[in-house]
Amino acid sequence: MIRSLAQSNAHFSRAVRKLPLGVSSNFRYWGDDRTIYIDHGKGARLRDLDGNTYIDYRLGYGPAILGYADERVDEAARGGMDVGGVFALSTEREYEVAKRISRMVPAAELVRFSNSGTEAVMAALRLARSYSGKDAHIIVEGGYHGVFDGVLWYADVKDWKKGSQRPPINAYSDGVPDLLKKLTHFTPLNDANHLEDLLKRYHQDIGAFLIEP
Known part of the structure; x- marks a missing residue:
């Protein structure tokens, strides 16, 4: 069966008017008629606008190691929103997470968090x-x-x-x-x-x- 990208192609024609190459990162552009747009994900699988299913080996370039729409992760995220979200100040929870990381990776004696992989590598x-x-x-x-x-x-x-x-x-x-x-x-x-x-x-x-x- 030939995979259809009609809906992704149609969205590309709209997105390219406001986003360079129709995407937010050049790594997501695979060609004018081959760039896909995701509708939703669950576990290790993604479904695009045309209903095609893919196994995602990128996992958001790293942070989605437990896959998508994991109930435990979503519940923790909702709990974080109840606290107020992200502050320009520190919280006690940062220390607890840092302790956990040091326990899992003994070489990480000190931990500093960043907003992206790019920032982490820069630091x-x-x-x-x-x-x-x-x-x-x-x-x-x-x-x-x-x-x-x-x-x-x-x-x-x-x-x-x-x-x-x-x-x-x-x-x-x-x-x-x-x-x-x-x-x-x-x-x-x-x-x-x-x-x-x-x-x-x-x-x-x-x-x-x-x-x-």
């Missing part, structure tokens, strides 16, 4: 630079670390001839300052030898290694 990278005194960082090719200038780079490692020292590095978007390119190094996935060589060559400049869990 982590700044902390690593401060501690190490080094400004450059390594990215595993194909990894996603948010949408700020320091990580909006890619390298075509697959077709790169390893005889040269660095693969060609390009920005994902116009408007990213070219001078930041020199701070970014790439390593292929599952290539420990290349990573070791990279660290030997540039260890005096590299202050962080970004890798997705």
Whole structure:
């Protein structure tokens, strides 16, 4: 059976008038006639405007690890709204959550919350630079670390001839300052030898290694 995207296509023609590419993030744009719009989700599955069902491996880029419309999560969210929502001040609950995270991840001795993954990576990278005194960082090719200038780079490692020292590095978007390119190094996935060589060559400049869990 051929999948229909008639309703998503119709919505795209409306959305593109108010949203660049008809979406709120370039990663959600798959083409004028292939971009889908979600009606609702439950568990690990999504249903689009045309009734097509998908298994969602993105999970909101990370935070929806329990899936969608989980009764326990929804109940806790409603409880949070009863308290008043989000404040520009701290609450006791932040401490309780931080304790739980430290118990689950012993290496997380101190916890700082952020509003997005992009903000979390920005803070982590700044902390690593401060501690190490080094400004450059390594990215595993194909990894996603948010949408700020320091990580909006890619390298075509697959077709790169390893005889040269660095693969060609390009920005994902116009408007990213070219001078930041020199701070970014790439390593292929599952290539420990290349990573070791990279660290030997540039260890005096590299202050962080970004890798997705």
